Amino acid sequence: MSAPPKVKFYQVGSFAVGNRLLPSSARSNQSDPDRANSVVSGHRACQGCGELLGARYVLDTALRASEGKLIAVNATGCLEVTTTPFPESAWRVPWLHSLFGNAPAVASGVAAALKAQGRTDIRVLGQAGDGGTVDIGLGALSGMFERGDDVFFVCYDNQAYMNTGVQRSGATPGAARTATTPVAPGHPGNEFGHGKDVPAIAMAHRIPYVATATVADLRDLEAKVEKAMSLRGPRYLHVLVPCPLGWGTAPSRTIELARLATESGLFPLIEAEDGELTAVTPIRRWVPVEEYLRPQTRYAHLFGEPGHPEILARIQEIADRNIRVYGLEARP
Amino acid sequence: MRPDRTFIPLGRPLEGSRAVAETVARCRPQVVPAYPISPQTHIVEGISSLIRSGELEHCEFVTVESEFGAMSLCIGASATGSRTYTATSSQGLLFMAEALYNAAGLGLPIVMTVANRALGAPINIWNDQSDSLSQRDSGWIQLYARDNQAACDLHPIAFRLAEELSVPVMVCMDGFILTHAVERLDVPEPGVVDEYLPPYAPCQVLDPDAPLSIGAMVGPEAFTEVRYLAHHRMEAAIQRFPELAGRYAKLVGRRAEDLARGYRLEGARTVFVAMGSVVGTLEDAIDEAREQGLSVGAVELTCFRPFPAARLRDLLADAEHIVVLERALSTGLGGILTAELAAARAGEGRQRTTVVAGLGGRPVTRKALRTLIADAMARRLPPLSFLDLDHTLLRRAHTKENGR
Amino acid sequence: MYQIRVHGRGGQGVVTAAELIAWAAIYDGHYALAFPSFGSERTGAPVEAYCRIADTPIRSREPVDAPDAVLVLDATLLHRPGTFKGLKAGGLALVNSAASVAVPEAPQLLAVPATRIALARTGRALPNVPMLGAFAAASGAVSLEAVHTAVELRFAGPLARVNRDGADDAYGYMTEAESETEAVEFDVPAAFAAEREARHAA
Numbered sequence: 053m054s055a056p057p058k059v060k061f062y063q064v065g066s067f068a069v070g071n072r073l074l075p076s077s078a079r080s081n082q083s084d085p086d087r088a089n090s091v092v093s094g095h096r097a098c099q100g101c102g103e104l105l106g107a108r109y110v111l112d113t114a115l116r117a118s119e120g121k122l123i124a125v126n127a128t129g130c131l132e133v134t135t136t137p138f139p140e141s142a143w144r145v146p147w148l149h150s151l152f153g154n155a156p157a158v159a160s161g162v163a164a165a166l167k168a169q170g171r172t173d174i175r176v177l178g179q180a181g182d183g184g185t186v187d188i189g190l191g192a193l194s195g196m197f198e199r200g201d202d203v204f205f206v207c208y209d210n211q212a213y214m215n216t217g218v219q220r221s222g223a224t225p226g227a228a229r230t231a232t233t234p235v236a237p238g239h240p241g242n243e244f245g246h247g248k249d250v251p252a253i254a255m256a257h258r259i260p261y262v263a264t265a266t267v268a269d270l271r272d273l274e275a276k277v278e279k280a281m282s283l284r285g286p287r288y289l290h291v292l293v294p295c296p297l298g299w300g301t302a303p304s305r306t307i308e309l310a311r312l313a314t315e316s317g318l319f320p321l322i323e324a325e326d327g328e329l330t331a332v333t334p335i336r337r338w339v340p341v342e343e344y345l346r347p348q349t350r351y352a353h354l355f356g357e358p359g360h361p362e363i364l365a366r367i368q369e370i371a372d373r374n375i376r377v378y379g380l381e382a383r384p
Numbered sequence: 385m386r387p388d389r390t391f392i393p394l395g396r397p398l399e400g401s402r403a404v405a406e407t408v409a410r411c412r413p414q415v416v417p418a419y420p421i422s423p424q425t426h427i428v429e430g431i432s433s434l435i436r437s438g439e440l441e442h443c444e445f446v447t448v449e450s451e452f453g454a455m456s457l458c459i460g461a462s463a464t465g466s467r468t469y470t471a472t473s474s475q476g477l478l479f480m481a482e483a484l485y486n487a488a489g490l491g492l493p494i495v496m497t498v499a500n501r502a503l504g505a506p507i508n509i510w511n512d513q514s515d516s517l518s519q520r521d522s523g524w525i526q527l528y529a530r531d532n533q534a535a536c537d538l539h540p541i542a543f544r545l546a547e548e549l550s551v552p553v554m555v556c557m558d559g560f561i562l563t564h565a566v567e568r569l570d571v572p573e574p575g576v577v578d579e580y581l582p583p584y585a586p587c588q589v590l591d592p593d594a595p596l597s598i599g600a601m602v603g604p605e606a607f608t609e610v611r612y613l614a615h616h617r618m619e620a621a622i623q624r625f626p627e628l629a630g631r632y633a634k635l636v637g638r639r640a641e642d643l644a645r646g647y648r649l650e651g652a653r654t655v656f657v658a659m660g661s662v663v664g665t666l667e668d669a670i671d672e673a674r675e676q677g678l679s680v681g682a683v684e685l686t687c688f689r690p691f692p693a694a695r696l697r698d699l700l701a702d703a704e705h706i707v708v709l710e711r712a713l714s715t716g717l718g719g720i721l722t723a724e725l726a727a728a729r730a731g732e733g734r735q736r737t738t739v740v741a742g743l744g745g746r747p748v749t750r751k752a753l754r755t756l757i758a759d760a761m762a763r764r765l766p767p768l769s770f771l772d773l774d775h776t777l778l779r780r781a782h783t784k785e786n787g788r
Numbered sequence: 789m790y791q792i793r794v795h796g797r798g799g800q801g802v803v804t805a806a807e808l809i810a811w812a813a814i815y816d817g818h819y820a821l822a823f824p825s826f827g828s829e830r831t832g833a834p835v836e837a838y839c840r841i842a843d844t845p846i847r848s849r850e851p852v853d854a855p856d857a858v859l860v861l862d863a864t865l866l867h868r869p870g871t872f873k874g875l876k877a878g879g880l881a882l883v884n885s886a887a888s889v890a891v892p893e894a895p896q897l898l899a900v901p902a903t904r905i906a907l908a909r910t911g912r913a914l915p916n917v918p919m920l921g922a923f924a925a926a927s928g929a930v931s932l933e934a935v936h937t938a939v940e941l942r943f944a945g946p947l948a949r950v951n952r953d954g955a956d957d958a959y960g961y962m963t964e965a966e967s968e969t970e971a972v973e974f975d976v977p978a979a980f981a982a983e984r985e986a987r988h989a990a
Contacts, residue, residue, distance in 0.1 A: 121592045125460060126599075133601055141597035146590035148463050149599030150486050154456035157448065161415065161460025161468075162590065164444040168414035168466055174592055192456065195449030397811040397820070397938075510826055531847070561849050565823040566807045568814050664847030745826065749850045 059085045080270050081113045088115040088144065090124075095142040097134040100303025102293030102310065103208045106267045107131055107179065110206050110291065111145060113274045117281035118175040123148070123162050125176070127155035127184030130215040130295075131208060153188035155180045156196040159203040167202070175281065176202065182209040182223035186248050190222075193250075197257035197286045204280050204287045207250065210295035218298040222248045225318070226370075227363045228350045230298075235353040240360050251322065254288040258327035265321060266292040268310035272321065272333060279323070292319045300349020312344035317371035320378045334382045335375065341367045394637075395568040400532040400557065403569040404497060405430025407536040409440040410577040411495075411543050413469040415461035417446045417454040421476040422509045423559035424499035428471055439574075451476035455483035455494075462492040463598055465589040467543065469494070473559055474501035474515045481519060484552075488523025488614070490598060493546035493584070495539065496524075499559040500660065500711075502744040510745020511559045513660060513711040517688075517720050523614055525553040525621055526689040527641075528659040532562050532569055534686070537632060537641060540577050544628045547584055549617050556688075558661040558711075560745065572636055580635050618690045625687055643692040644685045646699045648674060652681030654760050655703035655731075657696075657721060659685045660711060662741065662748050669753035680757055685721070693728030700731040707760050709748075710740045718768045735763075741771035789842040790929050791852045794919075795871050796861030799831040801916030804942075805861065806837035808920050811938035812930035813841040821846045834865055841929055855879060857927055858894070861902070861915050866891050880927050884915045898926060900958050909954035910947070921955030925962035932959055 081087050090111035097104040115122055123146045126132045132149045135142040150158045159178030166174050178196075180189055185207035196203055212230050213219040220230040226244035229235050233242040254262040260283045265273040273291065280287040294301060294309040301309055313319040314333070318341060321333035342364060345351040354360045375381060398406070405427050418428035434440040444461075448454045454470045462468045472480065477498055487494050498516045502508040516526060525545060529535035535557040542553040557563060588596065602610055626642055633640035647667055649655065658666055663684045673680050683699045685692075700706055710719040717723065719738035725731060739756060742748040752772050759765050792809055796802035803824045810822035818841050825836040838852040857880035858872055865871050866883060872893040875881060881894035884902040891897050900922040902915035909918075917939060924930050935955050940948045 123464065123590045123592065132599075136597050136600035138600040138602040138606060141600060143597045144595060146592055146595040147597045147599075148460065148590055149597075150456060150459050150490070151482055154452060154459075154483065157453040157456030158460035160446065160448075160453075161417070161457035161462075162464045163460075164415045164417075164446050164457060165461035165464035165466035165468075168442050168444045168461075169464075170442075191449055192453050195453050198449070199446065201446075395814075397807075397814040399807075558849075560826045561823070564826070565821055565849075566810050567821045567846070568819055661849045665850050668848045747850050749853070750848060751853070 059087065059089050081116055081274050082109060082270060087112045088120070090115055090144050091135060091142050092144060093142075094140065095135045096137060097130065098295075098297055098303070100296040100306045101130070101134075102267050102295060102306045103131050103181065103210060104134065105306070106208050106273075106291045106293045109267065109270060109273055110179070110277050110289070111177070113277040114175070114177055114204065114281055115145065117278050121174045122146075123166075123174060123176055125150070125155050125159040125162060125178045127180035127189060128152040128215075129181040129184055131179065131181065133215055152184055154192050155184055156189055156203065156205055157192040159205065160196045160199065160201040163202045172202070175204065178203050178205040180205075180207060181214070182207060182211060183213045183221045185209075186222040186250050190248070190250075190253075194253070194257065197254060197259050197288070200259075200285050202284050202286070204289070206289045206291060208291050208293045210293050210298060212295075212298050214295050214298045222246070223250075225367075227354060227360070227367065229353060230350070240353055240363055241350070244366060251288070251290050251324075255324045255327050255329075257286070259286040259288060260284070260325060261287040262324040263288070263322065264290045264292070264319065266310035266314055266319060267294070268307050268314065269321070269333070276323065298350070300352070301347050305347060309344070309347065312339055315339045316341045316344040317375040317380055318344060318367070320374050320380055322378060329378070332378050332380055335380050336382060338382070341371050395570040397566055398569040398571070399426060399564065399566045400535060400569070401426030401499075401563045402430045403532060403536050403571055404539065404557070405434060406571040407539050407577075408469055408497075409434045410572055410574060411469075411540055411581055412440075412467060412578075412583075413443055414466035415444045415446065415457065415468045417448045417457035417470050419448050419451045419454045419472070419476060421451070421473050423501060423511075423563045424471045424473045424476075424497065426563060427497055427499070451479040452483055455480035455487060455496075458494045458496075459483060459487050459490065459492055462487070462494050463490065463590050465584065465586045465591075467547075467584040468492075469496065471497040471499065473499045474503055474509075477515045477519060478503065481522070484519055484522040484524060487552050489610075491550035491588075491614075492552055493543070493550055494552040495542045495546055496552070496554050497535075497539070498554050498556045499563045500556050501559040508744040511561050511711075512743045512745065513556065513558075514713070514743075516554055516556045517712045519554075520689055520720075523551070523618070524689065525551055525618060525687075527553065527555050527687055528685065529555065529557040529562065529661075530663045530684060530686065531661060532557070532565060532567060533638070534641060535562055536569060536571060537636070537638065540581050541625070541629050541632050541641065543581055545621055545625060548624065548628075549620055550587060551614075551618050551621070556660070561661045570636065570638075576635060580632055621687070621690050622692050622695075641686055643687040643695050644683055644699060647682040647684060649681040649683070649699065649702070651679045652702070653704040654680045654707065654757070655700060655705070656680070656682040656707050656709055657685065657700075657725065658682060658709040659688060659721065662709060662711060665748055665750055666709065666753060669750050669757060672750070672754065673757045678757065678761055680761065691724055691728060693730065696725060696728055696730035697732075700725075700734070703731055703734055705735045705737065705760060705763070706731040707737045707739060707756070707765065710738055711742055713740050713743060737765045738768045739765070739771055740768070743770075746772060789840055789846070790857070790927075791855045792839040792841075792857045792859065792923075792929075793852045793855040794837045794839070794859045794861065795865050796835060796916075797831075797865070798833045798835050800861045801914050802835045802861055803837045805859065805916035805919055806839045808917070808935075808938045808942060809839045809841075809923065809930060811942070812920070812924070812934035813839075815934040815937045816931055818843055819846050823849075825851060834868065857882070857923065857929070859919055859923060860884065861919055863889065880923075882919065882922055882926055884919060898962070900961055902958060905954050905957045905961070909957065910950045917951045918954045918958035921958035922962045924955075925959045932956070935959075
């Protein structure tokens with residue numbers, strides 16, 4: 053295989069991924085020009101795609117942690133479709149795509165083969181969008197958890213079936229507009245009270261490690277990937293990845309939106325081991341949910357005249373509940 | 385004069401499922417995902433006990449959450465370079481249908497036993513061949529065992545064939561009738577199959593030292609070519625299956641499996657065509673008919689996919705009346721095997737009759753075959769008929785419907 | 789060809805009975821095939837199992853409808869239509885019963901207290917192995933020695949011993965009784981005979 057293309061950094065400044073004041077060991081993996089760069093440029097993802105960003109963040113760190121010995125299994129979805137248009141591929145890792153609903157099972161199969169061959173130094177990572185994890189892949193995911201298979205599974209959650217044109221999934225939040233939960237009089241988007249809390253489901257399986265992260269807090273995400281890779285058995289990481297197209301946001305605001313999701317309390321950042329919560333990230337600069345929802349066209353119907361103040365209140369309640377239940381208040 | 389029959393000098397009393405499990409174990413699979421469904425379950429239970437007793441080493445037995453999970457695990461394991469095996473039936477096969485096409489499309493040499501069972505609704509756990517036949521276009525090679533010894537022998541051959549051609553193989557054996565029958569069966573001693581089946585050497589594999597992407601999206605500009613190549617790769621089995629089967633037969637001292645075989649075709653104007661265990665009862669009925677001076681014979685098909693058109697044309701060349709004994713029904717058409725024979729122009733221009741027999745486990749008896757042979761010779765058979773149809777039940781159903 | 793049909797209720801070991809007959813016949817050097825009737829078996833429901841014995845490979849897979857022997861493991865099935873259906877004239881009819889019974893369809897019916905023997909030997913009311921011993925004695929289709937081999941290979945440790953004793957008890961019961969059935973003679977091919985000699989010598 054030819055030498056990897058040299059990583060180029062296009063932006064420097066105090067918010068750059070590598071802070072020159074830190075020792076290199078404390079810098080993010082992304083700031084390392086010699087990082088794996090497991091998903092190279094040339095893929096067909098949208099400008100500002102949170103999923104591709106998240107995938108590169110996760111894979112690069114996972115590769116560093118496994119010293120380059122990793123096999124990735126990918127479900128059908130945006131990540132797969134945009135990165136492997138035959139005869140091209142953006143992946144620099146051994147990579148397998150089978151079907152939509154079976155990524156966890158296929159990953160289990162890879163792990164079983166490596167175990168039978170006595171090559172458990174090679175690590176297995178399975179990845180899927182929210183549809184492939186929460187809905188169609190849930191049975192396979194639960195099976196993988198329950199059997200204790202040595203697979204690190206990552207869900208890139210953009211909260212709808214984006215690749216097929218923004219349809220509602222079991223991860224779509226209440227009131228969000230999608231193609232199958234359109235906005236009409238008496239129907240303000242997706243229903244409340246539906247949806248699955250997969251991190252909680254993962255915790256209920258008492259697997260060694262469960263965590264949530266977003267593309268906004270790179271160091272936090274990388275640390276969680278490293279932690280996951282330091283363990284064996286089933287591990288689950290749920291990453292919030294804004295989708296400019298599906299959410300109706302400006303491509304340049306992807307990272308900002310992810311940060312607003314956590315700062316509002318709507319997407320708690322947590323870690324759990326063996327079914328018990330071990331760490332949460334306190335909210336540093338609390339924002340009302342409105343600040344997070346307003347930039348997203350999928351919530352546009354909640355604003356304006358008359359808008360839906362009652363729905364905004366309900367979403368605020370959800371955020372407040374998360375803050376309370378997970379203890380997300382900033383520590384004094 | 386009794387025709388020559390396979391003489392089995394070796395063998396011990398074994399349940400069909402158990403014998404298959406032991407033979408598969410001799411093939412040294414490394415990953416076996418298992419999900420239970422009658423009547424396959426004894427096979428995977430057998431493999432599990434062989435692993436626990438230490439007879440089958442370096443094999444990961446994974447109890448999965450569904451048949452879809454089972455085939456998905458096979459896909460992951462096979463792509464990682466491990467010899468992989470599983471077994472299923474009926475509803476389970478359909479539950480993994482998407483994965484079947486996926487495995488074939490990815491060129492993974494997975495071997496799977498299908499213990500043939502009817503498809504619901506109505507739910508029915510007994511034998512017919514509708515399950516595997518429903519997947520005949522999936523890209524899997526399909527072999528149908530005439531009896532339990534064939535079911536055993538077909539597995540090492542299947543692994544050889546699969547790994548050589550990069551095409552998955554389904555070994556089909558009639559559920560309950562074969563799987564749950566105890567008889568004298570020969571499983572080769574450990575090490576014998578190793579002479580025939582070397583370790584799996586994949587042509588493409590997931591390997592961090594040589595990364596590649598498997599499962600890319602292929603658009604209109606290349607999809608046809610991918611299918612074309614798969615078709616020709618599978619057709620190569622028409623040559624390779626008899627050769628590989630012959631080599632195995634020499635090793636174990638038995639008559640070789642073949643794509644299709646004729647039984648007492650000399651001078652036979654009426655020829656039955658059949659697949660699977662019904663062949664045994666059919667041969668008994670043919671012997672009886674021959675003793676009475678009736679010139680009747682049979683063509684017994686083992687390799688269904690790829691469909692050995694030339695071979696069948698050859699075997700049916702002298703038949704005037706071909707009676708196809710179907711173990712499945714294509715609702716709205718009739719016989720599946722009949723349609724395939726027609727497409728292959730086997731017995732072209734001759735009279736072709738379809739008899740649907742043994743659906744949902746109804747026994748195919750020698751008595752019924754005796755009558756069938758007589759009806760066939762007397763040209764009393766309609767183009768499509770159902771063996772042992774219960775007219776009382778039909779009348780009752782008709783009355784009930786009319787009463788509404 | 790010698791064909792046996794076994795009747796009983798789920799949980800009495802009907803399927804195992806047919807299998808053990810097949811095992812014994814194979815250890816005697818014959819071909820044999822045993823299979824159940826594949827009903828949804830549940831404890832207490834009537835079940836059937838079949839066995840064929842021959843000296844050439846057995847090809848037929850249909851149920852046995854013209855048995856040379858009918859074994860009934862549960863006397864409550866005696867009057868069920870179909871229990872003795874197709875039984876060849878002069879064929880063996882054997883029922884698990886402590887008292888002698890008469891059934892119009894099978895005037896030659898013999899009885900053996902298989903459950904009583906099983907309880908005495910194994911402590912469990914499983915009549916199938918004693919029935920096997922009785923069958924060997926009454927029919928001669930399988931040898932007692934082959935029955936021993938089958939039982940020893942099927943059951944482990946002390947269970948093998950007590951089951952073998954149960955088979956022996958039933959065998960003895962039949963041979964002491966006034967039964968006039970002749971042993972069935974098989975034309976044992978030379979190769980089989982040689983193999984049997986070799987096994988006995990080992």
